[in-house]
Amino acid sequence: MERSLHKLAFPLLVVCLSISTILPAFSQDELSIKVEPENLVMNVGEKLKIKAYVVDKNGKRIKDRKIGYYSRKRRAVGVDSTGLVTAYAPGSYSLIIISPDEKKYLRSDYKVEVSYPPITKVEIQQVPNHIYAGTSIPLNIKVFDKMDMERKDVSVELSSANKTIANTDQFFNLHARKPGKTTITASVEGITGKLNVEIIENPVVRIELTSNAEGGRTGDVFHFTATALDKKGNKIEDAPITYTYHGVADDVSSSASGLVKDDGRFVADEAGRYTITASSGPFSASKMLQIAPRNVKRKLDLVGKGLVNDKHTSDFWIWEGVDGKDYGVTGTWGADGTAYFWDVTDPANIQKIDSIQVDARTVNDVKISEDGKICVISREGASNRKNGIVIIDVTNPRDTKIISTFTENLTGGVHNLFIYQNHVYALSAGQKYYIINIEDPKQPRIVSKFELDTPGHAIHDVWVEDGIAYSSNWSDGVYLVDVGNGIAGGSPENPVAFANYEYPSGAHHATFPFKSKSTGKFYTVLGDEIFPYGLNLNGPNVAGGFLHFVDFTDLENPEEIARFEVPGAGSHNYWIEDETLYVAFYNGGVRVVDISGELMGDLYKQGREIAWILPSAADGYIPNSPFTWGAQLYKGHIFYSDWNSGLWAAKLEPEKPENTKIQTK
């Protein structure tokens, strides 16, 4: 029996081992794809055929293997199923060639070089009619190739035929030395563009410089006007004028920084003495300014808090209820879909009076109608993926009731919303906003939508004031849309965009309009949202980004003119009333900022910050980790919500008489 056992064991083991070690008929590793020609160099517009096939290790062609050709950049170089390659744009590209096989597919990456078309034209453009000796002007040089495409990837060499008349520099400036003629030549790959210039005698003998004031405070904007005059006292209108400044700060440890614009506007950051100089060629004139500290500091006292310490808090709104008392609503973030209602009549004794839970993970935004009767909250992360908005009766904030849930076209999640004149402006999946009529809150109905048509557009927020909807669209910036103002014939049913401004960082997250009573200017304040270090859900965080002040007084030519940036912190939501800004700077707490008068430059450096406060709660959801979401001025108190601790209230102390020193934090 022992023998028979051994007799059986061996064949069985062989069978078992064989099952796992059966070799394929041929090794796929010995096969490869061969392509003819080996290299492909093409011109734009050209079509050439390549042929790929599978070979064994000896280079012998394997029959009946399928070959597929695929382009990695099909708008630049295309390839069809037969291997016909078409070049659309210059550059280095690659095709992927695949021979499919159930056991192991073969793949080859094939390089295609599409040559840049030759340069055909170099132009020196926009040269002024008069070039005065002793002045400098920038040269605008354009290079074009055979496809009539402008080329910015080429190196331009610039020279002057007579450098004693005029010479050039590496930054493409022309420096006019003395009267006479010369030829400026711009060369690229042997193609040249020439410009004959005549330098004429500079008639300017004197610069007159005036300003709208002799002195002021940091942050005040001064307007300098320089006039170039000839020896007869005539104005030389086209004489190029450059403004510069230097200064000495009162505080010897500070730099006398500031900003001067090409049109003569100047603002100082530091107290001290500044000299502003206007130059035209060898002539110049200077004026001095004495700048005093802005001296707007005040104390901001903590009044009360409504603690939320079992989840993150999001946005909030404070309003006067129909009973005359004051109430607040706060949302929650990344939690269980709860919104809390508060009695804030006594800001020193904020009381949680009710809550509503909806099917959501985040109630990011909460808003109240103008009459204080309707609350609308946003939903994200609903378990049935039908997010949308929830409309709540807050006539009695102690007994709130859901009136309706509206999800049509909003299933992708509503991140932000706004209520204005019986309409809800609700974002949809970060792509567009819908305008929803809630005259009958039980039966909301969409009346229109607004969506950009730019490639890859996205939206983060919308705010409505005076019949204008301000949408914040990340890299597409702010869009001003007439939804009833009349400026562009728009209405809620027919939103009409009429102005736009975008800035390079693409971090545009929120907008607040600001009409400056003291200057008559119209600004939009555009806020970034940036998390340079990510977001730790269970610990402290540091944000980045700042507020961009854009002068929209001329709607067709908006000018980004000022910024408010807190070092080491990042902007989020904010509120403006009269000429004061209340802004949440995440880990930097609430900042109160003087935005009176004309604005220009770095408002923080200018000492325009009036006060700040940090909502730090030892018993917070994340203890002692201020991360302020937003701020709202309401009946003299500053309310603010904090991601890690809930709802807070503070009060600004009255202004002190001028020159009174106060102790600040």
Added chain:
Amino acid sequence: MKQIRNLFFLITCLIFSGQLIGQDYYVYVTAESEDEVAVIKFDGKTARAVETIKVGVWPAEIEGPHGITVAPDGKHWYLTMAHGNPYGTLYKYSTETNEVVDQTTLGLFPATMQISKATGLLYCVNFNLHGDMVPSSVSVVDPETMTELKRITTGAMPHGSRISPDGMKQYSVAMMSGELFEIDAFKLEISRTLSLDEDEKEMHANHQKMDHSQMDHSKMDHSKMNHQKHGMQHKHSKTKPTWVIPHPTNNKVYIAGNGINKILEVDLKEWKITRKFETGKGPYNVEITPDGTKMVATYKSDGATGVWDIEKGTELAKVQNSRKVSHGIAISPDSRYAFVSVEGIGGEPGSVDVIDLETLRIVDTANIGKQAGGIVFWKMEKGHQ
């Protein structure tokens, strides 16, 4: 004779030694409302999250990791993030480090995907869940360079998608237009389309019964009707197919008819529906055991999972899941266990229920982040018992 039996036992032990000394199973599962992916380890008795990977780039937004797949060679896993600005993103991670290797932008709400072993290409549906009811697409991506090679237009809200066993066909179902699409994975074009709506003919017949003579078409403003855009959208699919899975051997695919509480069997040779399985409420995902004997389906609205004998067409068991919203399924290569992701509601965590396909009972449940969704089997390893 006894000794022979012992010998067989010994050899069986050698072959399946992993099971005797303990077998560990690993799956990746997404938490859609947490922006996390968890690695679940199951040792035959206990399931637990052994690693949690934070995913996405927008800290204050929910980006929604939805679809997940592992490359055939097991070296990388791929993740679709549904929400972007506005387009979603496909991420490539290393299974060794669970760190991002590369990424590329796809269409609106990219969802399910798989890599063909025959072409090496990745095929991903762009679900466009929250968009207009217009045809969406399947993106074909070279996973080596993470380049989108082609976008193939299919139906409205394509969700479930899987590759045929030979790797040469990709099947997807469009939830709102009620269609099954077969894409030639090599030519990158649609080879066949099948309408899955049972009442389509009836609807068509009803339309024929309308008395068009009573309609004054001349007074209708057809210019405002946008027939081109809505031409295919006169109806929403009643079937609402949410998933399709090819059988490993029988040349059929199985489709979750989420709207009709049925699973449809489509014969690929005849290209028609050949069987219908009456299921629990809201069948959502369907998988088939590698040995081809059992079909596992989540019933999303019931919070349950059904296990079926495919050949007999009978439901072997309806297993109540640990939470209320059952979602995805991954089955172990030994056909022994089904790993079912269960979303949860509101602040509830998501979970993964491990169902023993022999005993038809839940063995254990592992909790993960909120809204557990996409799930994929990663690997089996010998345990250390």
